[in-house]
Amino acid sequence: MVNHRQAFDEIRALIGARLSQGEADRDQHGQSETWHRAPPPDAVAWPETTQEVSAILAICHRHRCPVIAWGTGTSLEGNALATQGGLVLDLIRMNRVLDIRAEDMLAVVQPGVTREALNTDLRATGLFFPIDPGANASLGGMAATRASGTMAVRYGTMRDAVLGLEVVLADGTVIRTGTKAAKSSAGYDLTALMVGSEGTLGIITELTLRLHGQPEAVSAAVCAFDSMQDAVNCVAVTMQSGIPMARIEFMDAVAMRAVNLNSGTDYPEQPHLMIEFNGSPDGVRSNAEAFGEIAADCDGRGFRWASTPEDRTRLWEARHAAYWATLKLRPGATGVVTDVCVPMSELPAAVEAASADMEAAGLMGNIVGHVGDGNFHTLMLVEPGNAQELARAKAAADAMARRALAVGGTVSGEHGIGLGKRALMGEQHGAAWPLMGQIKRVLDPHGILNPGKLVPDHEDASEPAGSAPG
Amino acid sequence: MVNHRQAFDEIRALIGARLSQGEADRDQHGQSETWHRAPPPDAVAWPETTQEVSAILAICHRHRCPVIAWGTGTSLEGNALATQGGLVLDLIRMNRVLDIRAEDMLAVVQPGVTREALNTDLRATGLFFPIDPGANASLGGMAATRASGTMAVRYGTMRDAVLGLEVVLADGTVIRTGTKAAKSSAGYDLTALMVGSEGTLGIITELTLRLHGQPEAVSAAVCAFDSMQDAVNCVAVTMQSGIPMARIEFMDAVAMRAVNLNSGTDYPEQPHLMIEFNGSPDGVRSNAEAFGEIAADCDGRGFRWASTPEDRTRLWEARHAAYWATLKLRPGATGVVTDVCVPMSELPAAVEAASADMEAAGLMGNIVGHVGDGNFHTLMLVEPGNAQELARAKAAADAMARRALAVGGTVSGEHGIGLGKRALMGEQHGAAWPLMGQIKRVLDPHGILNPGKLVPDHEDASEPAGSAPG
Numbered sequence: 003m004v005n006h007r008q009a010f011d012e013i014r015a016l017i018g019a020r021l022s023q024g025e026a027d028r029d030q031h032g033q034s035e036t037w038h039r040a041p042p043p044d045a046v047a048w049p050e051t052t053q054e055v056s057a058i059l060a061i062c063h064r065h066r067c068p069v070i071a072w073g074t075g076t077s078l079e080g081n082a083l084a085t086q087g088g089l090v091l092d093l094i095r096m097n098r099v100l101d102i103r104a105e106d107m108l109a110v111v112q113p114g115v116t117r118e119a120l121n122t123d124l125r126a127t128g129l130f131f132p133i134d135p136g137a138n139a140s141l142g143g144m145a146a147t148r149a150s151g152t153m154a155v156r157y158g159t160m161r162d163a164v165l166g167l168e169v170v171l172a173d174g175t176v177i178r179t180g181t182k183a184a185k186s187s188a189g190y191d192l193t194a195l196m197v198g199s200e201g202t203l204g205i206i207t208e209l210t211l212r213l214h215g216q217p218e219a220v221s222a223a224v225c226a227f228d229s230m231q232d233a234v235n236c237v238a239v240t241m242q243s244g245i246p247m248a249r250i251e252f253m254d255a256v257a258m259r260a261v262n263l264n265s266g267t268d269y270p271e272q273p274h275l276m277i278e279f280n281g282s283p284d285g286v287r288s289n290a291e292a293f294g295e296i297a298a299d300c301d302g303r304g305f306r307w308a309s310t311p312e313d314r315t316r317l318w319e320a321r322h323a324a325y326w327a328t329l330k331l332r333p334g335a336t337g338v339v340t341d342v343c344v345p346m347s348e349l350p351a352a353v354e355a356a357s358a359d360m361e362a363a364g365l366m367g368n369i370v371g372h373v374g375d376g377n378f379h380t381l382m383l384v385e386p387g388n389a390q391e392l393a394r395a396k397a398a399a400d401a402m403a404r405r406a407l408a409v410g411g412t413v414s415g416e417h418g419i420g421l422g423k424r425a426l427m428g429e430q431h432g433a434a435w436p437l438m439g440q441i442k443r444v445l446d447p448h449g450i451l452n453p454g455k456l457v458p459d460h461e462d463a464s465e466p467a468g469s470a471p472g
Numbered sequence: 473m474v475n476h477r478q479a480f481d482e483i484r485a486l487i488g489a490r491l492s493q494g495e496a497d498r499d500q501h502g503q504s505e506t507w508h509r510a511p512p513p514d515a516v517a518w519p520e521t522t523q524e525v526s527a528i529l530a531i532c533h534r535h536r537c538p539v540i541a542w543g544t545g546t547s548l549e550g551n552a553l554a555t556q557g558g559l560v561l562d563l564i565r566m567n568r569v570l571d572i573r574a575e576d577m578l579a580v581v582q583p584g585v586t587r588e589a590l591n592t593d594l595r596a597t598g599l600f601f602p603i604d605p606g607a608n609a610s611l612g613g614m615a616a617t618r619a620s621g622t623m624a625v626r627y628g629t630m631r632d633a634v635l636g637l638e639v640v641l642a643d644g645t646v647i648r649t650g651t652k653a654a655k656s657s658a659g660y661d662l663t664a665l666m667v668g669s670e671g672t673l674g675i676i677t678e679l680t681l682r683l684h685g686q687p688e689a690v691s692a693a694v695c696a697f698d699s700m701q702d703a704v705n706c707v708a709v710t711m712q713s714g715i716p717m718a719r720i721e722f723m724d725a726v727a728m729r730a731v732n733l734n735s736g737t738d739y740p741e742q743p744h745l746m747i748e749f750n751g752s753p754d755g756v757r758s759n760a761e762a763f764g765e766i767a768a769d770c771d772g773r774g775f776r777w778a779s780t781p782e783d784r785t786r787l788w789e790a791r792h793a794a795y796w797a798t799l800k801l802r803p804g805a806t807g808v809v810t811d812v813c814v815p816m817s818e819l820p821a822a823v824e825a826a827s828a829d830m831e832a833a834g835l836m837g838n839i840v841g842h843v844g845d846g847n848f849h850t851l852m853l854v855e856p857g858n859a860q861e862l863a864r865a866k867a868a869a870d871a872m873a874r875r876a877l878a879v880g881g882t883v884s885g886e887h888g889i890g891l892g893k894r895a896l897m898g899e900q901h902g903a904a905w906p907l908m909g910q911i912k913r914v915l916d917p918h919g920i921l922n923p924g925k926l927v928p929d930h931e932d933a934s935e936p937a938g939s940a941p942g
Binding site for chain 1: 758
């Protein structure tokens with residue numbers, strides 16, 4: 003590993019004690035929520051302004067020092083691990099909501115603002131920000147991984163939520179992408195290029211986010227099913243019928259047991275759908291009725307309605323906690339999480355096959371998902387240090403991913419690529435994968451931004467842009 | 473102008489008479505709907521397969537022959553003019569709907585399929601494709617310019633409608649972007665990079681498009697206002713109130729006069745809003761009532777409801793014809809069209825200032841717009857060959873564009889950049905504009921794809937990616 007002393011000396015001259023090479027700080031910024039492991043970074047910096055980020059990147063660019071952006075450290079694919087050492091740029095001090103323009107339904111925020119903090123600030127405006135991955139993640143990190151969550155079925159993902167960005171490129175150049183208008187056809191969509199680029203193309207230092215009106219009426223419910231197939235079929239029929247769902251989440255029996263243990267709830271330990279409707283009071287009522295008929299046809303039963311805000315909060319907190327709750331089922335276990343997304347017609351078969359994969363691998367785990375998008379996760383619980391179990395889990399995960407590809411789906415619905423999915427990028431994208439690498443090299447010629455992630459290693463990429471005319 | 477005889481000989485060996493250098497074919501593919509003019513291309517080719525497009529591009533890449541993709545030739549900013557000669561690739565023979573997957577709410581089409589042809593094919597499915605620029609444009613062209621139309625306020629633009637693409641790169645390499653799943657976080661969003669790239673990064677040979685369910689109930693109306701300000705204020709209040717509009721279009725008195733003359737309608741020659749609600753019957757009713765109250769507060773009057781499908785078709789055909797109808801008000805005139813989009817709170821001032829600009833320029837014209845998005849157009853009628861009038865129109869257009877930029881808007885809401893907006897790209901994007909040029913050079917190293925458009929000329933671009941650390 004290269005020693006980046008010169009770079010760190012220059013950065014220290016700039017931000018003083020906000021650069022740390024202490025072991026505790028480095029360890030804290032070298033951990034992952036899941037099974038992915040890497041040595042800690044060589045240093046951690048806490049910039050407070052775009053100018054500081056720009057100056058730090060210019061230094062690192064000059065000294066070829068890797069830079070990895072860090073938000074809340076809650077990504078699930080090892081997305082922010084410093085696999086080649088270097089500097090972690092912790093953006094959590096850039097946590098100001100800079101502007102809320104209620105009449106334009108947008109907010110301008112720094113990258114360290116978390117989704118919950120933004121929604122707290124929005125409370126009085128009648129607006130809210132709907133993207134909700136499980137963790138209370140930073141908005142910069144959510145943009146970087148193109149996160150979504152339970153409400154994507156209604157409001158889209160970070161792809162749809164981000165109107166514009168301020169981004170610092172590898173050499174310190176600051177650019178702005180997008181506008182504050184609702185749409186634009188003025189040139190390449192650099193906003194969309196940055197969203198989901200996982201810190202490999204630039205460091206996001208400001209976001210302009212689309213907000214939505216708080217609905218007049220909201221109603222949520224859980225509904226139990228005898229079998230996973232019944233529940234997932236109910237989702238497919240519901241989505242194909244066009245009933246506007248605000249949320250439609252699947253949780254299997256294991257996840258429900260975990261939630262009961264963790265949240266003190268007493269749901270039947272069966273497959274469930276958790277659903278939410280929003281809109282006008284009349285609309286909510288008629289949509290709920292229409293869903294109820296479909297659910298009954300699929301042998302759904304035991305509807306429990308959560309009509310007060312408190313009941314709904316409890317319900318969705320339970321759902322959001324499913325990941326950590328399930329981890330506790332096997333104390334000390336590390337998680338291997340999958341994240342495929344498939345066309346709706348392929349969802350029932352994909353979930354069934356994933357369940358069989360887990361069973362064949364002999365691993366405890368759950369299946370949950372944002373099934374209205376065709377997106378579901380398995381969480382497999384692996385004993386730390388048990389290489390054989392880990393290998394079985396990874397083989398099962400690969401099988402699920404490859405089946406998703408075979409039916410026109412994706413290996414990652416919302417968690418990004420990180421370390422966990424990089425080996426599958428070539429299979430998913432073919433000739434478009436080396437092209438991604440070539441685009442990265444334009445923006446980051448020395449490869450300092452989150453190296454070893456997302457694009458092929460430099461020597462893997464074919465040169466130039468696709469050499470094999472079709 | 474270079475002679476591309478060798479390239480054309482090779483292409484003729486490949487596709488025979490589907491390459492033409494005849495004057496009529498060249499002239500037909502060298503025209504623009506608006507005031508933009510350029511010499512015709514040197515040749516026109518009509519490929520029928522992706523393989524042919526790939527082979528033709530490989531030839532042109534080798535011989536440095538410009539290639540300009542062509543759909544229906546209805547773009548408004550000279551987007552497809554062969555300003556540097558070369559080959560126009562007319563994709564209209566690639567006009568098959570390849571797959572309709574109703575249960576996944578998507579269609580796979582070739583680029584020459586028009587939006588109306590797709591909707592005809594979809595009629596029996598209960599689904600439809602909502603993006604509707606004025607012309608019956610090709611879907612490939614609509615993706616290339618990131619088109620939208622009257623329903624973007626409800627369904628988004630081509631940015632939202634395109635799930636995936638097959639694209640032939642400059643050297644003939646065929647890539648696939650996106651998936652058939654509802655979302656993906658697997659790497660750079662090359663789909664979004666291609667949508668709106670106006671044929672400068674690759675040639676779109678296949679599109680996977682998101683479809684929507686035909687709403688259960690639809691109701692449309694026109695509503696007259698005494699002043700433009702009242703009408704535009706009504707739009708701003710409506711959008712801020714969160715009433716879900718399927719369409720909300722503004723047309724000024726001139727546009728209404730033109731529509732009456734063209735379509736035989738008898739609307740009052742006053743500013744109007746044309747609106748549409750869709751959803752459940754109850755939802756349509758309550759949304760229409762809520763809008764009616766806001767309109768009454770803004771002195772809207774004389775609602776005329778169009779409840780039968782035939783009445784609605786007549787209404788929206790009249791709206792779509794407004795451009796050509798207004799051109800006829802000054803026989804023989806050429807149009808200078810503007811296309812700014814601003815944040816909603818800035819819309820009333822922007823429309824008022826645009827109206828003053830046109831008056832100061834002494835030009836007849838109209839103002840219409842997809843105002844629910846903050847997007848509006850002026851169409852100024854210029855006497856052909858009258859350089860002074862053209863200069864006044866262009867000065868007014870520039871003033872509107874610069875005011876949009878000053879309030880966080882964009883110089884192009886939906887028409888793209890073409891020739892008309894290129895001079896404003898640096899002002900809108902700053903350091904991000906040369907970056908677009910660098911990305912283009914990766915995908916098209918010899919600059920053969922629609923040269924002279926969208927990105928800076930090669931010698932203008934700073935080297936490498938932004939040289940001035942912020």
